[in-house]
Amino acid sequence: MEKSDGCSAHLIDGDGTFNDTGLEQLIKEVKLGECGLSYAIVSIMGPQSSGKSTLLNHLFGTNFREMDAFKGRHVPFIFRSQTTKGIWLARCAGIEPCTLVMDLEGTDGRERGEDDTAFEKQSALFALAVSDIVLINMWCHDIGREQAANKPLLKTVFQVMMRLFSPRKTTLMFVIRDKTRTPLENLEPVLREDIQKIWDSVPKPEAHKETPLSDFFNVEVVALSSYEEKEEQFKDQVASLRQRFFHSIAPGGLAGDRRGVVPASGFSFSAQEIWKVIKENKDLDLPAHKVMVATVRCEEIANEKYGSFVANEVQALKKWCQMEEAVESGPVSGFGKKLSAILNISLSEYDAEAIYFDEGVRLAKRKQLEEKLLQLVQPAHQSMLSHIRSGTLEKFKEAFDKALNAGDGFSLAAQTCTQSYMAQFDEWHADAVIEQANWDTSKARDKLRRDIDAHIASVRAAKLSELTSSFEAKLNEALSGPVEALLDGANSETWAAIKKLLRHETALAVAGFSDAIFGFDMDGQSKEKLIASLENYARGVVEAKAREESGRVLIRMKDRFSTLFSHDSDSMPRIWTGKEDIRAITKTARSASLKLLSVMVAIRLDDDVDNIETTLSSALMDTKNNAAVKDRSIITLDPLASSSWEKIPSSRTLITPVQCKSLWRQFKTETEYTVTQAISAQEAHKRNNNWLPPPWAIAALVVLGFNEFMTLLRNPLYLGVIFVGFLLIKALWVQLDISGEFRNGALPGLLSLSSKFLPTIMNLLKRLAEEGQKPATADSQRNTAKSFQNGSSPLSDSSSPSSSSASSGVISPENGTECSNNSKDD
Numbered sequence: 066m067e068k069s070d071g072c073s074a075h076l077i078d079g080d081g082t083f084n085d086t087g088l089e090q091l092i093k094e095v096k097l098g099e100c101g102l103s104y105a106i107v108s109i110m111g112p113q114s115s116g117k118s119t120l121l122n123h124l125f126g127t128n129f130r131e132m133d134a135f136k137g138r139h140v141p142f143i144f145r146s147q148t149t150k151g152i153w154l155a156r157c158a159g160i161e162p163c164t165l166v167m168d169l170e171g172t173d174g175r176e177r178g179e180d181d182t183a184f185e186k187q188s189a190l191f192a193l194a195v196s197d198i199v200l201i202n203m204w205c206h207d208i209g210r211e212q213a214a215n216k217p218l219l220k221t222v223f224q225v226m227m228r229l230f231s232p233r234k235t236t237l238m239f240v241i242r243d244k245t246r247t248p249l250e251n252l253e254p255v256l257r258e259d260i261q262k263i264w265d266s267v268p269k270p271e272a273h274k275e276t277p278l279s280d281f282f283n284v285e286v287v288a289l290s291s292y293e294e295k296e297e298q299f300k301d302q303v304a305s306l307r308q309r310f311f312h313s314i315a316p317g318g319l320a321g322d323r324r325g326v327v328p329a330s331g332f333s334f335s336a337q338e339i340w341k342v343i344k345e346n347k348d349l350d351l352p353a354h355k356v357m358v359a360t361v362r363c364e365e366i367a368n369e370k371y372g373s374f375v376a377n378e379v380q381a382l383k384k385w386c387q388m389e390e391a392v393e394s395g396p397v398s399g400f401g402k403k404l405s406a407i408l409n410i411s412l413s414e415y416d417a418e419a420i421y422f423d424e425g426v427r428l429a430k431r432k433q434l435e436e437k438l439l440q441l442v443q444p445a446h447q448s449m450l451s452h453i454r455s456g457t458l459e460k461f462k463e464a465f466d467k468a469l470n471a472g473d474g475f476s477l478a479a480q481t482c483t484q485s486y487m488a489q490f491d492e493w494h495a496d497a498v499i500e501q502a503n504w505d506t507s508k509a510r511d512k513l514r515r516d517i518d519a520h521i522a523s524v525r526a527a528k529l530s531e532l533t534s535s536f537e538a539k540l541n542e543a544l545s546g547p548v549e550a551l552l553d554g555a556n557s558e559t560w561a562a563i564k565k566l567l568r569h570e571t572a573l574a575v576a577g578f579s580d581a582i583f584g585f586d587m588d589g590q591s592k593e594k595l596i597a598s599l600e601n602y603a604r605g606v607v608e609a610k611a612r613e614e615s616g617r618v619l620i621r622m623k624d625r626f627s628t629l630f631s632h633d634s635d636s637m638p639r640i641w642t643g644k645e646d647i648r649a650i651t652k653t654a655r656s657a658s659l660k661l662l663s664v665m666v667a668i669r670l671d672d673d674v675d676n677i678e679t680t681l682s683s684a685l686m687d688t689k690n691n692a693a694v695k696d697r698s699i700i701t702l703d704p705l706a707s708s709s710w711e712k713i714p715s716s717r718t719l720i721t722p723v724q725c726k727s728l729w730r731q732f733k734t735e736t737e738y739t740v741t742q743a744i745s746a747q748e749a750h751k752r753n754n755n756w757l758p759p760p761w762a763i764a765a766l767v768v769l770g771f772n773e774f775m776t777l778l779r780n781p782l783y784l785g786v787i788f789v790g791f792l793l794i795k796a797l798w799v800q801l802d803i804s805g806e807f808r809n810g811a812l813p814g815l816l817s818l819s820s821k822f823l824p825t826i827m828n829l830l831k832r833l834a835e836e837g838q839k840p841a842t843a844d845s846q847r848n849t850a851k852s853f854q855n856g857s858s859p860l861s862d863s864s865s866p867s868s869s870s871a872s873s874g875v876i877s878p879e880n881g882t883e884c885s886n887n888s889k890d891d
């Protein structure tokens with residue numbers, strides 16, 4: 066016989082307290098939790114001091130307390146004491162699979178009192194609920210006896226069995242102790258008859274009224290010799306009986322057709338719950354209990370697996386922690402497969418531990434565990450998806466830029482790159498799929514698609530804007546300068562020419578732009594919109610330029626006026642000789658300026674015809690009409706007394722009629738001086754050219770001066786003096802440009818001449834004063850005095866010492882001519 070391994074626990078004490086700590090300890094020691102369904106529970110019940118503990122210790126190598134032989138059952142009953150109190154549990158040494166045996170308190174009730182059978186019933190019910198095999202210890206001599214000690218026990222067993230809704234099929238093994246010479250074959254029928262009688266006498270619920278005993282129990286009968294009298298025989302028989310407990314749960318074994326077994330890992334909880342229910346005197350619904358145990362245990366297992374996953378307790382699961390960290394900073398290659406494998410470790414462990422529990426409960430709890438685990442890893446998966454999405458978007462942007470730079474059409478490049486990178490996303494996403502999860506990742510895909518579309522739209526907008534800007538710049542360049550030049554030379558054809566120019570340049574730009582946007586695959590409406598915008602821009606350039614020029618209209622008018630007024634038809638500067646018709650010239654110049662004004666007053670890019678020029682002309686130029694209008698001013702309205710032109714909307718108006726009137730007034734004021742100047746110049750010219758005295762004076766001169774004239778002719782000296790005088794005057798006239806000085810009138814001429822003489826005279830006087838202070842030579846003083854006295858220039862004698870003063874720029878007081886070389890040159 067195997068020796069005891071000492072694994073035992075006082076499962077329920079005499080007071081009915083369940084020793085869960087002891088049970089857990091025992092389960093741990095015998096590693097019952099790992100047994101799954103491969104374990105068996107045996108219990109023994111029977112009258113007190115009937116050798117139950119002795120039998121178990123011999124049969125299973127346990128170490129239950131036995132009554133001392135000297136105080137044995139042969140000792141008068143009154144001296145015997147109860148050895149086993151409550152229920153003890155121990156491992157059956159050497160029996161495979163793991164078998165635990167329960168030693169129940171004896172059922173005589175002497176210790177608790179005759180009427181106190183509550184604990185007997187409770188412990189019997191507990192043994193029936195948890196055991197696969199129940200040994201019923203009985204004395205051989207009790208068989209067939211009406212007052213047999215085991216009869217109340219059997220009654221109790223059958224009664225409590227009815228309280229189990231669906232009892233496990235328990236094996237009842239009747240162990241007949243101290244067998245006599247009567248063979249077992251004779252004893253067994255009698256015993257079975259006794260058992261049947263007891264079964265029949267037990268009140269049953271309606272459902273089990275006709276149920277045979279065999280539906281609930283397998284009845285086995287064994288007989289053993291007396292341990293005390295035939296110990297060797299007893300031991301041999303026990304050893305033989307022990308063999309029947311090996312693989313007792315295998316088909317054909319002692320408990321081969323047991324039902325409703327609780328998996329070993331749930332045994333502790335199940336036993337506690339069963340005892341709790343029994344203590345509360347409630348009916349024990351074993352199937353429901355089994356589900357309850359499964360629920361609790363599966364949840365415990367699932368929680369344990371989840372806890373290990375979170376705490377990275379299992380080596381394989383540590384990879385999850387690494388992945389969780391890695392995915393925060395970037396995509397992890399093979400994310401889906403790796404994470405699925407890690408999750409599978411936890412789920413497989415759960416499956417392995419929960420496999421023997423109720424399938425429905427087990428699967429439900431597995432699902433819950435799976436969901437919790439997936440919930441835990443979902444943020445990491447989301448991060449991974451986010452990396453994939455942003456990575457794909459970046460790659461798409463690069464590829465798209467490259468395609469556009471390579472000259473691919475915009476739409477074609479967008480389409481090709483989109484298809485390619487959406488497929489790339491699907492591929493990368495497949496790599497990140499967690500097989501246990503069935504997450505809808507279409508949102509991530511949709512978001513990527515939206516991001517790609519948004520990028521395409523923004524690039525498209527930028528490219529179109531770039532294109533539009535470049536064509537606008539071209540239009541600006543092509544229109545601004547020419548329009549300005551056309552407006553500068555404003556005439557009747559100006560707006561027609563501008564229109565032609567605008568049409569031509571716009572058509573060119575539109576054609577170029579249409580070609581450039583061909584690759585964008587735009588719909589007709591969008592294309593038309595862009596082209597219309599370009600056309601409007603071109604028109605805007607012209608209008609802006611016209612507005613800009615209209616702001617300078619007064620300067621332009623004055624320029625035009627002075628050009629026409631100061632130049633003749635050959636564009637040569639006019640010299641006012643007196644023959645010119647200043648009035649006619651002024652009128653022509655003003656008329657041309659008015660023409661310019663009439664061109665600049667409105668934008669005329671449409672084919673409308675207006676009468677602005679006529680209105681302006683009649684209002685501002687036609688003096689006769691104006692005079693008439695003035696006469697009728699009381700009854701006729703001024704056509705320019707308005708802030709808008711007839712037929713011209715304000716959007717096209719550059720200068721309003723009132724502004725025209727004001728401009729014209731200013732123009733006339735500012736050009737009046739030029740006209741006045743011209744008139745003055747003309748009069749001065751006339752005066753200058755009219756130097757001969759009137760004919761009557763000449764005639765009087767001839768008549769009255771005839772004698773003097775003749776005297777002069779007769780005296781050659783006088784003639785010579787007159788000739789020299791004439792030459793001197795002529796020289797002075799030419800040198801001082803006296804005719805030029807007096808061109809602008811007598812007073813300015815005199816002032817100008819005096820300004821030429823005055824510094825020279827002052828200089829000369831100053832020098833003379835200096836000379837007077839110094840001992841001047843008599844010659845120089847004489848010469849100077851003579852020269853002033855004679856009124857002749859010291860320059861006339863080039864050899865005289867005073868000639869040096871001429872070279873120093875001194876002007877002679879006689880003619881005021883500057884005597885410098887430079888002056889002569891001039």
Ligand SMILES: Nc1nc2c(ncn2[C@@H]2O[C@H](COP(=O)(O)OP(=O)(O)OP(=O)(O)O)[C@@H](O)[C@H]2O)c(=O)[nH]1
Pocket residue numbers: 112113114115116117118119120130131132133134135136137138146147148149170171242243290291292293294
């Ligand atoms: N006649 C006889 N006596 C036995 C036999 N086996 C054990 N005894 C004696 O019976 C007495 C009680 O033995 P236990 O094994 O303690 O009996 P028990 O049923 O466990 O006692 P409780 O636990 O107190 O109910 C002891 O003195 C044993 O020596 C047997 O086969 N025949």
